[in-house]
Amino acid sequence: MNVIGLEEVSKIYRNGRTALTALDKVNLRIEAGEFTCIAGPSGSGKSTLLHLAGILDTPTSGTISLLDRPCAGFSRTEAALFRRHHLGFVFQTFNLVPVLTAVENIEYALMLHELSGSERQKRVTEVLEEVGLADWRNHRAADLSGGQQQRVAIARAIVGRPPLILADEPTGSLDSATGAGIIDLLRAINQRQGTTFLFSSHDVRVIERADRVIRLVDGGIAP
């Protein structure tokens, strides 16, 4: 199954008379279970590609399909519901809800799914153990270290058991040792659950861990 399919996808940002081509006729297919890294320097279009793949943004031209389903014409609500049920996101700056504890941040994502309270509790406990934060469950996001916050973000992304997780520079705000631990964690989830990962990085040590590397240069995939 094609988890992600991009055909001739371009994204052009316009600002008055100025036009900036962030992606230029990109074709890409990601199969189920892949652990793929999008590599490239800053401004190469990595984040734009992830945003388009996560239907957070729409392409200027071309077509995008996720899980073999065309995504054109989604309303905001349809896009949100699709993301809720099929996608997980991990961000460079963690983006946890600061007023919630670790467990509440994870549970919030799960509450968007219609699960019983006991099932929610079971899954939250499972993912907290999986990311190694069982003892930190009741700490507010602001009280956790960067690595811990990213683990909570990963737990939030996987708790709904989505088939695809998109991670934009997931180690970008972490020191190298902590970053390596995060990539290990993502890799373990990929191998254990078969979850497809598409993540971006410009860190060579992270790129080396991927099964497949897609190199972006000036908005296009390098051969």
Place this chain on the structure above:
Amino acid sequence: MNLLFLQLRIALRNILRNRRRTWLTVAAVTFSVFCLIVFQGLMTGLHDKMVASSLGMDLGAIQIHAAGYEANRTALPPIPAIGDVHRVLSEKGVTRIAQRLKTPTLLLAGPRSSAVILSGIDPEAEPEVTFIAGKLTRGSYDPGAGRLLLSESLAESLAVGLDGTVTLMIQDAFGKPLARRFTVGGLYNTGLSSFDRGHIYMRLADVQELLHAPGKITEIAIQASPGQAHSLALGLAERLGSGYQVRDWRALAPDLVQLMELNTATFRLLILIVFAIVAMGIANTMTTVVFERFREFGTLSAIGTTPAGIVTMVLLEALLLGLFAAVLGTGAALAACLFLAGHGIDLGHFTSANQYFVAGAVLHARIGGMEVMVANLITLLTALFAGMVPALRAARLDPVEALRHS
């Protein structure tokens, strides 16, 4: 724990995140709720006072006359079957009743004269309906046979005093003019000269004898709760039938009702202005809140929160601000109303004598449960309304732009 409960928790923690801003907003709204309830209590108290004064001077809460009385007052149309009326009143549990025989007359004292309304009253029963007995300054409220009660201001304008002599020129029940001398047996002073100069009183039996109308009654005034007068009047009219005219105080004093309606309209306009300011305050706070949390809303959108879900989150925060203010404002306002209900505000120093403060110029606040509920409902709806624009803005955020926001 369901999603709404968690969203409520997020809202609560968020409004406690910037306590200074929250308390400033809450304080402004609290003050508005306080003003709304206290002003409502004072306005209700003012209306109570206006109604009590108007009804207690002469009107009563309900009046019964013969059908067509207004068009032909000088002919003294009597209430047809007075016994039937009393039986119906008794069935309805009405006990505070005053029977009257009223007629226009000319009062003369030497070269001076004044047109007045002469009321033949039962001095025992009349104080159940009116407070004129309590305004007696000299002599007796029941002046005795051949004597009459008039006001200090009328006596002064006629240049007579207690035990002085005046002449009544009057038309009897058969239309025959007659004149008779009476002694002033009592003086009263309501403080409202327009009323005082136009009303004199005698014993009912004396007036019936004077007018050659034995047993005739032209008016029955009933004192009852103003709030229940309308339904009671309808019930009496239905039981008494077409030969009678039964009117409650709203029909008897339309000018009073209009003034109260004008008061209420002015109050509502004031409240509209106050709450427009409140709405702007909340909207400003919520706009700042949304602006500060662009990235958070972008994240929530990314993980699957629908635009409606984001609107709910922002509105919950606005609603909580309104709720805190409503609770604090209501508490403070009820305490103030309780104090003002007991101690009152003496408006006697601020207003000239008028018909609405004859019963007393001390204004006592009165607030009911419904008014408090409405005040709170207005506050919460204002908070929701004020939160709507920032909420829609948050819901319409481009997730990519929001995630880039720092």
